[in-house]
Amino acid sequence: MAQRITVGRRKTAVARIKLFDGSGKVTVNGRELENYFPLETHRQEVLKPLTVTEKLGRFDVAAVVEGGGSMGQAQAIKLGIARSLVASDEDLRGALRQHGLLTRDPRAVERKKYGLKKARKRFQFSKR
Numbered sequence: 001m002a003q004r005i006t007v008g009r010r011k012t013a014v015a016r017i018k019l020f021d022g023s024g025k026v027t028v029n030g031r032e033l034e035n036y037f038p039l040e041t042h043r044q045e046v047l048k049p050l051t052v053t054e055k056l057g058r059f060d061v062a063a064v065v066e067g068g069g070s071m072g073q074a075q076a077i078k079l080g081i082a083r084s085l086v087a088s089d090e091d092l093r094g095a096l097r098q099h100g101l102l103t104r105d106p107r108a109v110e111r112k113k114y115g116l117k118k119a120r121k122r123f124q125f126s127k128r
Helices: 040-052 070-088 090-098
Strands: 004-010 013-021 026-028 059-066
Touching (some): 013 070, 040 070, 040 090
Parallel strands (some): 026 059
């Protein structure tokens, strides 16, 4: 398989993914997956596209991710891996689409408005 770089995004996190044939080794920013994401839920999120398509031990993944928090980064990597799998084998699109792994989550933090405490929260109203 030709090496291809795909991009996954979530909130302010951006992940660049390289997927190539190998033994299932996943590195994130030069560190092993277990070291970068100590929480099991984040690791499962990252590996979800590979488990859904049953390709868990067949590909090595090298991810470079920046911005956002740990969950946003995990979800950005998840989207990038799903896009890489589709680029390598178009037949996987159906299974990934069925699990909602090819849809970019558009939700982001709403900006703070002037005259308010946060985006929607107001200051306490005092009648007197």
